[in-house]
Amino acid sequence: MKLLAISDLHVRYTENRAIVEGLRPESDDDWLVVAGDVGETFDDIVWALGTLNERFAKVIWAPGNHELWTPPKDPVQLRGDKRYTHLVRTLRDLGVVTPEDEYPVWPGADGPVVIAPLFVLYDYTFRPEGTYTVEGALDVAHQAGVVATDEYLLHPDPYPSREAWCRARLSYTRSRLDRIDPALPTVLVNHFPLVREPTRVLRYPEFALWCGTEATADWHVRYRAITVVYGHLHIPRTIECDGVPHREVSLGYPREWRGRPVAPAGLVRILPQQ
Numbered sequence: 470m471k472l473l474a475i476s477d478l479h480v481r482y483t484e485n486r487a488i489v490e491g492l493r494p495e496s497d498d499d500w501l502v503v504a505g506d507v508g509e510t511f512d513d514i515v516w517a518l519g520t521l522n523e524r525f526a527k528v529i530w531a532p533g534n535h536e537l538w539t540p541p542k543d544p545v546q547l548r549g550d551k552r553y554t555h556l557v558r559t560l561r562d563l564g565v566v567t568p569e570d571e572y573p574v575w576p577g578a579d580g581p582v583v584i585a586p587l588f589v590l591y592d593y594t595f596r597p598e599g600t601y602t603v604e605g606a607l608d609v610a611h612q613a614g615v616v617a618t619d620e621y622l623l624h625p626d627p628y629p630s631r632e633a634w635c636r637a638r639l640s641y642t643r644s645r646l647d648r649i650d651p652a653l654p655t656v657l658v659n660h661f662p663l664v665r666e667p668t669r670v671l672r673y674p675e676f677a678l679w680c681g682t683e684a685t686a687d688w689h690v691r692y693r694a695i696t697v698v699y700g701h702l703h704i705p706r707t708i709e710c711d712g713v714p715h716r717e718v719s720l721g722y723p724r725e726w727r728g729r730p731v732a733p734a735g736l737v738r739i740l741p742q743q
């Protein structure tokens with residue numbers, strides 16, 4: 470029995486859709502973590518997670534920014550929190566575990582581990598050097614010509630801003646994590662990195678603004694993580710913070726994975742660790 474992980478499936482691309490169709494567990498008991506950016510349209514997201522849910526004993530999902538877009542051509546035109554809530558209800562009906570559900574407990578040979586899918590968004594605190602406010606940081610990014618599509622398609626309704634939505638999600642998520650039995654270790658799953666470190670290698674450093682929040686910098690310690698799983702950057706690798714592996718598990722766009730020596734990356738084993 471294994472806990473496997475992947476993110477950034479981006480099934481809008483035919484090649485990526487074919488990869489999802491080919492994903493299989495190694496045994497009937499395997500669980501799969503999907504750390505966001507499955508797709509953009511409602512139907513695509515439900516198709517991909519529904520397909521995977523038929524094959525794996527359990528599928529655990531955390532939303533990416535792409536799931537929260539309202540693309541003009543999607544028949545589902547819900548925005549912001551309403552879109553997220555509609556996704557949660559639809560996926561939950563399929564049996565997929567969402568950040569709004571009870572956190573599943575992995576029955577590992579070394580003892581139980583709580584698998585916690587999170588949705589905390591970002592709040593523009595991963596700022597370019599020399600900037601100290603959201604406005605100042607966004608000005609610098611605009612001048613550099615680096616502006617995430619989220620600014621046009623990820624609506625924060627009913628919150629006044631994406632950072633306000635992030636603040637609400639942080640407070641809700643902290644209260645959920647605080648209630649986990651303190652005797653249990655966790656695997657924290659979030660689309661965005663929980664620490665800023667992995668964004669230091671971005672080709673366009675200003676893009677870090679749309680990549681996380683300083684508010685989660687100590688969560689891997691505070692919440693006893695044995696592994697953190699994230700995606701979003703499309704830079705698959707593992708870094709260690711305070712002895713805790715933070716694993717970026719993205720597939721990414723075909724133009725990205727085609728260039729890798731072993732393409733595509735496939736599923737990453739999270740548990741057992743050895």
Ligand SMILES: [Fe+2]
Binds near residue numbers: 479702721
């Ligand atoms: Fe992505």
Ligand SMILES: [Fe+2]
Binds near residue numbers: 506535700702
């Ligand atoms: Fe993303």
